[in-house]
Amino acid sequence: MLIILSALFATALLCPLLFRVLKRNAFYVVAVVPAMGFIWLLTKLPAVLASDQSLASGAPNAPPSISIDWIPGLNIGLNFRMDTLSATILLLILGVGALVLFYCARYFKNDDPQIGGFAAKMVAFAGAMTGLVTADDVIVMFIFWEITSVLSYLLIGFSQALITARRSAMTALIITTFGGLVMLAGILMLGASAGSYQLSEILAASGQLVELGASTDVAVALIIVGALSKSALVPFHFWLPGAMAAPTPVSAYLHAAAMVKAGVYLIARLAPGFAETSLWVPMTVGIGLATMLIGGFRALKQYDLKLILAFGTVSQLGFIIAIFGLGTPDAAFAALALTLAHGLFKATLFLSVGIIDHNTGTRDIRKLTGLRRAMPILTTAAGIAAASMAGLPLLLGFVAKEAVYESALHLDAAWGPFALAAMVLGAALTMAYSLRFFFGAFGVKKYKVDPLACKPPTLIFLTPLLVLSTLTLVFGLFPYPVELLSKHWSEAQGGAPDMHLAAFAGFNAALGLSAISVGVGLFFYWIRRRTDTGAPLRRMVTSAEELYRMSVNVLDMAAIWITGRTQRGSLSFYLGVILSVVLILPLGIALAVETPWPSNWVVADHPAQIIIGAIIIAGCVISIAAPKRFMAVLMVSVTGYGMVAIFALQGAPDLALTQLLVETIVLVSFVLALRALPKRLWVGLTRIKWGRALLAIALAVMVVYIAIAMMASREQAPISLQWPELAYYEGFGKNIVNVALVDMRVWDTFGEITVLAAAATGVASLIFAGRGFGRRVRAHQVAPGSIDSGSEAMGATAEKEVELRIARRFAVSSNQDWLMAGNTLVAERRSIIFEVVTRLMFHTVLIMSVYTLLAGHNTPGGGFAGGLIAGLALTIRYLAGGRIELSESMRIAPGMLIGGGIALAGLSGIMPLFAGDEIFTTYAWEFWLPVFGEHKFVTSTIFDIGVYLVVLGLVQDVLRSLGSEIDLLSEGRSPIEQHDTIQASQTGVGR
């Protein structure tokens, strides 16, 4: 089995290559593969027929089976089992498959570049069907089931440029997948109850499962929905006529012989076990017969030969499913024969339509006339098939239908007679549309028809039809081979061994019913011809198809409506939703479940805390209400400095120092960035803002409440109590905070400096957007007094005039360069005091920063604080001397500092690995230095130096982006232009 399966899929992969070489004749090569499979299956048939279907796989004399583990955790195995039902349908699939591929070789033209892909899909499809009918694992079956849906989609959409083809393909896919997923739900339910996904095991346990009642009923009903959708039964039938947009070989194969038989197969497979479930009969027999009637009726209304056949197929599939649905061994016997008969005649008919379409260019029965004379062989072959479909004697269709009547006559259910009546009526309709098809295609029209250019088909094109119609005839006369299969399948379900198929079984009730249906069918056909105006009939009821379209439209509208409501594109809406969730969920819990509450309250450890708290709150409120950005930023930093005070009061000098420095740098960056933004903020307390305020306050209260409750519920001592000891004895430092940062929790710090690096990159990337950083500008390259960013903001009052004049004189007269690039600024930007102070302080502050870095392990400080201090020194240089001063004072690019810092920190972490220690292990060496005395060097200091460099790099980067670059922008020239002029002036000057 696996060999056929893999051969088919492998062939599919080879197809493009084959067709490149052989063009359309490659179809002959490809057709060999399923043909070989067919022959192989014939040789296996005796073994299958000799086996006992009811045995579990693996038992002696059980049907041939294979099982390979795939996903044992989900109980999915590649288990295949070949019993009579599988073998019979597989014969049809491989046989018809081979013939259809053979037929394709003449159906397609050589100049169609798509045929390679087409053939690949057809062969893959044969493979998928093979897998579907032989899989014993219901999930594997489902997998193949869905693969057939997708391949069918691709094949229906063959004429991809036509909207009808695309639409029909999609409808078919969505409907069958819908059914498939419903079925999957059923499979899950059934699998959960049975504890297995093996078809044979589920069927073996069907007795107990049916006794479970409702759950099994529902599960089986869901599975039936899948079968109905696949086999195009009402109300899913409409996809099949639409699928006729596919090339005719596809219709012949997928939509007549193979894919639509998947639903039939599933019903046939489950009938022996689950026909007793409560929804089985209404859903299979009821819907099946209703489909038979509706399909037959609608077939009579069509003018397109393919559509007549399509509705005919719908009708016949309903019929077959209804018969399998009866669930008796007799019915199984008859239905299997009927399935074979249908496959043979329907494939023939589709293929003949293909030839007609191919050779005349139309399928419209109003335009076709006189084909009987032009194509006698085709007429004969199609005639045999149509007669078989109509149920005329001596043909397989008739034989099978007799058996069906026979089994229906023996039904002992109360609804039996009604079902029988529906069948006879359905058969009459079948008779009628068979006639309509045959005479529509081959008859001579009484009314005037334009003559058709029509060439007779070649014999090789006709061969597949001849084979199929011969089989219809031969099996009609000698039905023994078919009987053998049907009987074996029926016996497995306890069928009597004396059932027979016969070309003529004597004058019995079944024959009478056949005669009635033929007669009534002739009558229907006669009426239809009399009333046929050539115009399509109007539909009387809303069709299922319209319902489908409507629901897709409703879905689209709902999608747009909901998406419009949720995806507002408004940040404040999104935040509102998030914060509401943060508010509501804990609030709900607090209301529903008891939370601890502290028994003793300490309002404040220190009276100053209350004052600081009040200041922080005031800062918050003012920053929200501030009319100008600058004010708002300032007030935000008030809260930050408030925290500094609180840390200091709590005895955390390290935190206070760091927070102070951070707050300052942040304030500077803010102020620098603010220069590029409008000054005023939009304010005003509207209704919406009150809503936000309410949310914010509620949230704040909530957070405070949670904090209190959480602290009240602590019972264990915190791990930080051991930290002082650990820091001193194992981290070699007296400053717990620093030891924590560079040793105990060094991993966090390492991560955080990466964050800083990323942030620096981000700031630069945003400000320098797409422009590149340019080269460093030296002071001597810029004319003195030429840089004037921001001076126009001073305004031009008389008082200012005077100031300006003084300032200018100072600038000109001063030949004292306190700073390296101070004189590049325009006079009004310069301040002698600031320049002198900067000059005096810069190096002192730098030394202090290095001290802070190195001493941090034992006293407040560390790399982070040190880096910030150095950064502040740089900030002062920039503020005093402008952007050229900045680039003069720091000749290394920030990227180098940051990169170097990170690399150093990383290296300090990796080194211990070479000593066989854990990453980031710290070592300490004690040594003696002249002057400095006894010292201890802790390796974590190296890491701290990395931190220092990264922080300094970040500050430099911020100054360069938010400072220098915005200066350039405000100097009125575009930075690119500036960049160019600098480069021009730099010609000859090295980097």
Add this chain to the structure above:
Amino acid sequence: MNFLDLAPLAVVLPIFGAGAAFLVRRRIKLQRLITIGILCVTLVLEAGMLAAVWGGESYAVHIGGWQSPWGISLMVDGFSAFMLLISTVVSLAVLFYATSQGLADGDEPGPVSVFHPAYLILLAGVSNAFLAADLFNLYVGFEILLTASYVLLTLGATAERIRAGTTYVVVSVVSSVIFLMGIAMTYAATGTVNMADLAVKLPQLDTGPQLILHVLLLIAFGIKAAVFPLSLWLPDSYPTAPAPVTAVFAGLLTKVGVYAIVRTETLLFPGGAVNAGLLVVAALTMVIGILGAIAQTDFKRMLSFTLTSHIGYLIFGVAVGGELAIAATIYYVGHHIIVQTSLFMVAGLIERRAGSANVTRLGSLAKLSPALSLLFFIPAINLGGIPPFSGFLGKFGLLHAAAQDADALTWVVIGAGLLTSLLTLLAIIRVWARMFWRRAADAEIPNPELVDEAAKVADQTAAGGAQAPHLGLKLARELEAAALPWGMRYATGSLVVAGIALTVFAGPIFEFCQRVAAQLIAHEPYINAILNY
């Protein structure tokens, strides 16, 4: 020393690489070489790690030799190693894709040189989050990846990206604040942030505080994982970024959130106190997300919606709980990372090939771009849950797990899951039909260039006639090769193949996921490894 002691290198190496990339800022070729080299080494390391814990081992690395709960430990077990490996595979593929794109476009110095270090930092953050065995360190991991993601999202600083970036940054910062608050509250209540220690101490709390902490952390992770209604920001932020950036974001970032949820739900808050709520949330995430996808015409935006929608499946798995469901969740995470990334990469290819990823402007791509068609179709139907691809297998695993002893609510959510699967297929197939099958000239807003190219290919086909019907195809291939550098195609292709590998090797992979799930649920292995019991 154990080989697994090298685990922190999964974080250190990319960071080191980022540092090196900064140092050679102006030399783009060297940067590229460093980045690719570092990722390759990391990949080998992580493959070794996964192999070492494949059998179900848990190994804790104590940074600097500091014992938990005082120092920081990293956890190498099946779950973290699996996530590490898959995220590096994906980022390496995206890196090749981006590199190839950059090579084709001619890299400029300046902001593009931001890409490599930021990309490496992003990866370091992701890896750190997977390895973290400390709640605060998990936060640090998040911060690293978020900060890097801010940079990558606003690359080039166009107005559109700044706008999207604003939404993204603000929401992310808020989520970080919520997370930090959760950590602070956790410390307030237990006095520790070490996860193994917490696993011991949290159950000792009363139900009320436990629930509040549980919910706070879930909300924080839920924003990152994009769980409805905390997911609204995502489709507004992701699609505007450059294609490789969106691809790697879509693959990795939300999954870090999911990872954190799975970790905390199994380790810190076992017992499923909020599972019923999670079930409802999962259903809403799936259905509302997919409805959003149906309403889109821009393919990248649509993918952002399928991304959030399918996060619902993962939450579903968590909510069902139990070994099978968690195993299926882990498998589905792997699938989701690979399929979403490959589809975003395909979206980038489409943009490049046809000038836009908006469905209303495209057509004829099946004829014009054969390789692209295949690269689109396979992951697309994989996403649509068509078997035998991993999307189906994962979904089946989840549904199968849920169906065991399911109550009515669970059945409703199973139904929602199936509906989502169908609607995903609908959304994706519509895109296929319109972008690939329809004639370019039939597009709502036809792209003249495409129409022209389609006509040329048709002419070639006609000119070739019966003798050489492949001339048109040949021309199409040439046009395609000219527009899409081979590196981009092969990088995408390799991820598509990785997606197929998830199907082919589903057996061993799923068994592994089951071992991992058993380990997660047992949670003694974790605690013992970290606290050295």
